[in-house]
Amino acid sequence: MLKSRKKKRVSLTRYWTTRYLLTLCIGLTIIAFISAIWLRHTTLVYRLDMIEFMAEETTHRISDNVDAGIPNGENPGLFRERDRFMNMDIKPVIYIVDTEGKIISSNRPKGPREQSIQADILSSSDEVQKLTYNGTSKVFYAVKKKIEIDDEQVGWVVIVESKESLTHLNQEYGQLAIMIGSLALLGLGAIYFLSRRLATPIKEVAAAAKQVQQGDYNIKLPENLKEEEVYELVRSFKEMAMRLEQLESMRTELLAGVTHELKTPVTSISGLLQAIQDGVVSGDDAREFVKMAINETSKLKTMVGDLLAFNSFAVNAIPVKFEELEINQMVKDVVNRWRLMQDTDDIQLTLTTLKELVTVNIDAIRFQQIFTNLFTNAEQAMKGQGNINVVLHDEKESVVITVSDYGQGIPKEEQDLVFERFYRGENKKYEVRGLGLGLPLSKMMAQSILGDLHLVESSEKGTTFKLIIPKSNK
Incomplete structure (x- = not known):
């Protein structure tokens, strides 16, 4: 035979605070996740736009400085200026290549195998391309712009950077974490305060109910409540307690009245019959006493009948x-x-x-x-x-x-x-x-x-x- 376990009760403040906090945490987690995705996307778009703008500016710089020619690895001044221009916490690789894709100059030292740009970068019509580089699974973005001198293309400016670097954020994630944490603490404080404000009058009503249960109707409940539903609850309970006190007093009084009403004819009948039995009255007087006793008996019968009829209707027995x-x-x-x-x-x-x-x-x-x-x-x-x-x-x-x-x-x-x-x-x-x-x-x-x-x-x-x-x- 299984024993029924009594459910553990928790306070209203704790119950609603924990559930509201759980809901708040789930909501903030979803918001943080969506915000992080949005930040990564906007950061990627912003940095690609800046790289594209830098590539465009570099081509104009080279085209305008015709006498200096296309910079080579021995003349890195242009690249240093571009690095300062970027100032985006990233260091993209900048290539200046000829029309065949051969690397002429770069802001990074060329490796032993790095003599030219991938042919598919230059052959594509897209200026911004997403690709895998050097056969790895790592995703890169390449931005290219034409170098033209006297309306004739002489090469390309190609800037390459990995997606990981383009979407990497430190300060923004920290600010997002601080904001989410602050909202969580603020929400916890607000939830705890509101739960206590809701629970306090209910606790007082529960205490007043126990007081009424013990027969003490002198209850005190707060009246300056702003919440309409809580105010109605407190007001209704106070009116109910007043009504119960009135009914209790009335019940005592009515019970005494009913007892008196039933006792009166019984006393009259007993007195009349006792007088006849003791010979106090005789003849016509005795017959009159019997008549009076019968009349009192009829009244008593009527009252008892009313009681029986009322009780029958009260229990739906008729x-x-x-x-x-x-x-x-x-x-x-x-x-x-x-x-x-x-x-x-x-x-x-x-x-x-x-x-x-x-x-x-x-x-x-x-x-x-x-x-x-x-x-x-x-x-x-x-x-x-x-x-x-x-x-x-x-x-x-x-x-x-x-x-x-x-x-x-x-x-x-x-x-x-x-x-x-x-x-x-x-x-x-x-x-x-x-x-x-x-x-x-x-x-x-x-x-x-x-x-x-x-x-x-x-x-x-x-x-x-x-x-x-x-x-x-x-």
């Missing part, structure tokens, strides 16, 4: 049955059922339907439960007296149903929390008993039928919710 239904008729049925359940005429409910028939794919039971919760909340907000308006709007791909009441409204600071499970507003928790699962459960049911539930607006003049139902594909 199946949803979709049907093709006409939305106008569906809403009318829901409104009529709710009206029949009311034992008072103090709540007036008005309905505005669509002008055209629209079919939706919906679960009728979940749809009815959503509106029952919305109507019940509206009734409680208006304290059992007022108007509820239901209006259907035809959108492009969905039907939007708004439910508006004219109650006391939801405080602004509580509006973002109305869909939080077990949350109950300050005003409602002391007036109406419950677990705070109506709106969260309604939103989950709306999403289960591929729609959604939103709070549109709420003020002292009333509250409006909207239910979005997608249209049928048909």
Whole structure:
């Protein structure tokens, strides 16, 4: 059985610095290689141009000095002047030959076999030639120019130098190495600085995450960050920590509230039944106590049912049955059922339907439960007296149903929390008993039928919710 090896972790600064440095070195190596090739080529072209210019100048010098004749090996002054003229760190061989190729004069001593120039150098029409010399593999370049006196050719000036000497560079390669090395050091410094600048806030966020994990939400993170993405990361984490702290506080408070709400009917039932058992009440009073106990039992059953339903929807344990239904008729049925359940005429409910028939794919039971919760909340907000308006709007791909009441409204600071499970507003928790699962459960049911539930607006003049139902594909 193979043991899984834990991967070795490295710091963000080291990780990116090493990879950026590797990329930089590869890039600089390629640049250095290309630059060296370019330097060799430009140096070769430049020196060949200078040799060609020197050959041309030498022919003119000989032609203009007719009385002196063609210089020979015993008169090397001309060659010394040419060497000073070159000043290119090279010493090319200069030959002055007659029309037959016989060497008349040279700036180098002639060897025992060096009496004439290769015939192919003079026979070629090219003034600059690339060739191998004396049967070796070494590459040479030869530059030739005609010597003319009184419009008559009397010989050639031939300058020969090896390619190795023509492309040899010392100072330029050194300067290139210094430049590449400086760029590498500069790049390393810049990469290290930028990597540290990127890694520092991330390290601080990681440390803050461990702090939050331990239950300490009093985190401190830098705010003066110029990088937009890093700033958004830090800001989002701080907001998340604040939200977690708020939810943790709310969870504790809501747990106490739920416990109290469940304990109250149990205590009432226990007290009522104990009074009957002990004979404290009898006759009509006992029957009234039994009735009150049954009423408390119904409330307890409703709250437990809400808990079970919410948990079932939270884990997707309740199946949803979709049907093709006409939305106008569906809403009318829901409104009529709710009206029949009311034992008072103090709540007036008005309905505005669509002008055209629209079919939706919906679960009728979940749809009815959503509106029952919305109507019940509206009734409680208006304290059992007022108007509820239901209006259907035809959108492009969905039907939007708004439910508006004219109650006391939801405080602004509580509006973002109305869909939080077990949350109950300050005003409602002391007036109406419950677990705070109506709106969260309604939103989950709306999403289960591929729609959604939103709070549109709420003020002292009333509250409006909207239910979005997608249209049928048909």
